[in-house]
Each structure stands twice: as C-alpha cells, then as structure tokens.
C-alpha cells in the first residue's frame with residue numbers, strides 16, 4: 001500500500017478512478033469485474049491489483065486491461081502496465097507482467113508490437129450453429145475466411161447484442177490463420193483501437209501506430225459504433241481504413257446496427273463502411289436456439305458426465321429464453337452447475353426453480369387472451385369455439401395448440417390455463433400440452449403453425 005502512495009496513485013485516487021470506470025463499463029460489469037479489484041502495489045512502472053481468482057484476473061486483463069491502464073495513467077503517467085494477481089500467488093512477479101491487453105495465449109500476430117486482442121478458442125466455425133437468422137452472415141464470413149481474392153471490402157456484420165458477431169469474427173481469424181499462417185491478422189475492438197490511438201498520441205508515437213496498422217493484412221474491428229462521436233479517433237480510423245482498402249487488404253467490421261443508423265458517425269465513414277457487403281444477424285428463432293442448446297449440451301455432457309437431462313428441458317429453454325444467445329448460454333451453464341451441485345437430474349421443475357429470475361426477466365408478457373385470439377385467427381375459427389365445449393377436431397386441435405402456447409409462453413399454472421379455457425380441468429390441459437409436444441416432432445404442419453404463432457405473439 002505504501003508503495004502505491006509513494007509513486008503517486010493513492011487508494012483514494014484508485015477509488016475515484018473506479019467510479020469513472022463504473023460510468024464506462026456499466027453497473028453490472030462493474031459489480032462483477034471492477035469492484036473486486038484492489039490496488040495492491042506499484043513497482044517498476046507496473047500497477048498490481050489483487051483479484052479474488054485467476055479467472056477474474058485473466059478476464060479483467062483481457063477485457064478491461066487497456067481501459068484500466070488508460071485511467072491509471074491519467075493520475076500516474078509513469079505506469080506502463082497493469083497486472084492482476086491473486087494475493088499470495090507469488091508465482092508471477094509483477095516485473096514479469098504482460099502488457100494489459102496481452103492474451104494468455106498469443107493471438108494471431110507475427111509482430112510482437114501488434115496491438116491484437118486475444119481470440120477466444122471456442123469461437124470457431126465448428127462451434128457456430130447455423131440457422132435461417134444467421135445463414136447469410138455465416139456464408140459471408142466463410143467466404144472471407146477462405147482467403148481468396150478480396151471480393152467485398154469491408155465485410156460489415158451487424159446485429160443485436162449477443163447474436164454471434166464476435167464469434168464469427170474470431171472464427172474468420174482462426175480459419176485464416178490456419179490456411180495462411182503468414183498473414184498478419186489483427187482483431188481488436190473499436191474501443192481498444194481508441195485506447196491504442198490515445199496512448200500513441202500521448203507518447204508521441206503516432207508514426208509507430210500508423211505503420212503498425214498499415215502492416216496488417218486482415219483487420220477486424222469489433223463494435224465500431226463505439227467510435228461514434230469521438231472525432232479524432234474517427235479521423236484516424238478513416239485513414240487506417242482507406243490505407244488498407246487501397247492496399248487491397250481485407251477489413252471486417254462489426255456493429256450493433258447498420259452503418260447508416262450509427263448516430264454521430266461521420267458521413268464519409270458511413271459511406272465507406274457501406275461500400276462492401278453489409279449483412280445482418282437476425283434475432284434467433286426457436287430452431288436456432290434449440291440447435292445452439294443441443295450443441296452446448298454435448299460439451300456439458302463431457303464436463304458433467306452422468307448428469308441426466310430430462311426430455312423437453314431444452315425445448316422449454318429455447319421457447320422461453322429468446323433474448324439472446326449469451327443469456328441462453330448463461331442459463332445452461334448455471335443449470336448444469338446447479339444440477340451437479342445438488343446431484344439431481346435436470347428436470348423441468350429444477351430448471352424452473354434454478355432459472356426463475358432469468359425466466360421472469362425474459363418473459364414476453366404475452367397473455368392467454370392474446371394467445372387465444374391469435375390462435376383462433378390463425379386457424380380461422382371463432383374465439384367462442386376455441387374456448388367452448390365442442391370436441392370436434394377442427395376446434396380441439398387449435399385449442400390444444402393454444403393451451404400449449406399458454407403453458408410455454410406464460411407463467412400461468414395448468415389449473416389457471418384450464419380456467420381460462422372454459423373452466424377445463426388441469427389434466428385436460430396437461431393432455432393437450434403433451435399431445436402438441438408429440439405432434440411438434442412428427443407433424444411438420446403443426447411445427448410450422450407453432451413457430452408462426454410464436455413469432456406473431458412475440459412481435
């Protein structure tokens with residue numbers, strides 16, 4: 001602690017910097033990653049922070065290292081690196097610390113000076129599940145990864161949070177590096193681009209910065225919307241972009257929205273970004289979510305051998321958690337971890353208990369009345385016949401479909417659903433739900449009806 005005070009940055013100052021970081025990383029990231037960091041000591045230009053686990057240390061170093069260094073340098077310009085260490089772990093001395101953003105495993109880069117961010121080993125084409133919503137983006141990414149002549153430049157991938165943009169970019173980088181190991185492939189976030197740029201400015205190393213980026217063969221910049229409103233970063237990005245395109249080098253960009261929709265982005269950059277191929281990742285559909293869950297479960301089976309998974313759980317999750325793939329994955333991780341702790345088969349009940357909060361927050365607030373209206377419209381029958389007592393197939397089947405959707409899309413209990421369907425018994429509802437669950441697999445028409453209805457109800 002004393003060392004920290006001697007070289008200028010005090011605990012108080014670190015406390016204030018943390019508050020600045022809170023603003024830039026957001027509350028929940030702050031709680032998970034920044035708040036636990038304690039300034040441990042400063043030595044030979046390295047600021048060392050105590051972290052509770054090495055996982056937190058690695059993650060923070062990769063994700064926030066640059067940002068933390070940037071803030072730390074605003075009060076202690078002599079600090080060159082930040083280091084994260086579990087107290088008592090003497091194996092790594094601060095003097096051997098890597099630069100903040102350096103990956104645990106070397107990223108794809110030839111030049112040790114190259115400012116690449118680490119690539120996630122799990123983000124390959126093999127682990128990317130393709131479905132209707134992402135097939136175009138996947139095909140475009142595959143084309144770029146094949147490494148042929150540059151046909152569209154840039155490739156611009158956009159889509160909502162957690163839909164696989166970063167995954168696809170990493171997959172391109174992995175494949176390119178396998179096919180053409182001599183290529184200088186650099187992946188980094190727009191935020192990292194900015195921090196590198198600001199650092200180069202501060203250290204008067206702009207020439208190095210420029211020549212470093214201009215020596216790249218394939219440049220990938222993730223979340224480019226981040227530079228909106230940041231004038232000088234935009235300016236530098238524009239020059240880098242032009243130099244690379246002019247040199248016939250491939251650029252791949254991602255953003256949360258289409259180029260034309262990014263506010264506070266200079267027009268000339270927008271139009272440059274639109275020059276190549278712009279493809280979007282659509283929100284996931286039920287089939288894609290189910291496919292992703294199935295592929296992740298294969299992995300979990302190796303991690304938790306012997307853990308049983310009851311039928312219908314994945315279908316339930318794919319139906320109920322529609323927000324994004326990250327949330328879906330998080331739910332599955334939690335479920336497996338929980339089930340292995342309690343040593344219990346993963347049943348629907350356990351799933352509902354364990355994920356109650358996630359399920360509640362992704363609830364679509366669809367009401368049973370809405371479901372009934374949509375279903376009767378869809379099957380072209382009267383609402384009174386859907387709810388009424390007649391048991392002929394033309395009414396009974398749509399009724400079962402509506403009950404099934406009510407069970408899947410709302411949190412109403414079986415008796416409650418029964419009451420809303422003309423005062424039927426909960427066993428009738430249960431039978432209906434089971435019947436549709438079976439037909440969903442064997443009858444493609446029913447599967448299609450369900451998907452269409454679900455989409456309309458979610459819209």
Ligand SMILES: Nc1ncnc2c1ncn2[C@@H]1O[C@H](COP(=O)(O)OP(=O)(O)OP(=O)(O)O)[C@@H](O)[C@H]1O
Nearest residue numbers: 127128129160161162163164165166167292325326
């Ligand atoms: N089609 C898919 N197949 C397998 N995993 C996927 C797919 N789409 C997304 N994922 C997984 O979902 C998680 C979030 O994806 P990713 O980080 O690529 O999202 P993103 O679009 O870059 O989101 P953000 O806008 O937050 O940066 C990752 O773990 C990724 O592997």
